[in-house]
Amino acid sequence: MYTIGQVAGFLGVSRDTLKYYEEKGLVQPKHDETNGYRKYNQFDIHDVITTNFYRELDLEIKRIQEIKNSNEMDDLKHVLEEKEAEILKELAYKKLLLKKIKSVKEDCVKIREQLGKYTIKEMKPLKVEGELSDYTAYNEYEIIRNNTEKMKKAVTLTSARRVIHFDSDEIKMDKFIVVSKLDDTAQNHNGEVLAHPKCIYMVLENGRAVNGGKNIDDEVGEKLFEIARENGYELLGIGYINILLTTYVEGIERVFLEMYCPIK
Structure with missing residues (x-):
């Protein structure tokens, strides 16, 4: 037989927790009639260990009481299957978060290495999922939420692309699309797939801290045509x-x- 202090010590729970379990009928140690002290036997300790496991699964006390008072093994099996499904869903979400963290870290490296420079690079296949009228058309963001990897709260714009059509004089057309990545263009996919084997690739800096939020299209266009002209690229x-x-x-x-910017 063990005292409440001993049980609290070797199971790593507080005395208050053990008293709470007792109050809720989840563990029922005998009380010494002479001094009122609780005496825990091996079965009481099993009750505490089992209750701790259920609490670790975030089961409510009422649900634990139902399990304890049920004679059906299937009831427990059903509860465990429910929790298993919840945990697997949460694990999938955590994997998505880790993937997003990895992507942002890679973008940090990309910015550090490519800012202010250019390289010739392939644009990997992208499937067009839909179109936005603008980045600032927030009421249209449902297409981003529905067609890209979902976060619980965050809407990320990594799946959105601004598409510009231009000539040597001006931008002819400007639109915004939502895309998802594809492994290759050989797969059978419904809808439009974008892929370009050779592009002028640049990392640019914009924003109010840099230019007060002014339009940088002309500046970027001049830089792009300069690169093409000096290297004989045909845009x-x-x-x-x-x-x-x-x-x-x-x-x-x-x-x-x-x-x-694709080139021939």
Whole structure:
């Protein structure tokens, strides 16, 4: 037989927790008639261990009481299956969070290495899921939530692309699309798939901390044509711009973008 203090010590629970379990009928140690002290036998200790397990599963006390008072093994099996499904769902979400963290870390490296430079790079296949009228058309963001990997609270714009069509004089068309990544273009997919083997790739900086939020299209266009002219690249007159990351300088946004401009 063990005292409440001993049980609390070797099971790592507080005396108050053990008293609470007793109050709820989850453990019923005998009380010494001479001094009123609780005496826990091996079965009482099993009750505490089992109750702790159920509490670790975030089962409510009422549910634990139901399990304890049920004679059906299937009742316990059903409860465990429910918790298993919840945990698997949470694990899937945590994996998504880890994937997002990895992606943002990679974007940080990309910004550090590519900002202010350019390279020739493939734009990997993207499936077009829909179209937005603008990044600021927040009432249209349902298409982002429905067609991309979901976060519980956050709407991320990594799946949105600004698409510009241009010539040497001006931007001819400007639209915003929602995309999802594909492994390759050989798969059978319904809808439009974008893929370009050779692009001028640049990381750009925008935002109020940099330029007060003014339009940088002309500046970017001049840089793009300069690169093409100096290297003999023939632009296809289209560009895809993606928001990589937003950071802050004294509370004012620095927005980093990546741009793919296909060439022949």
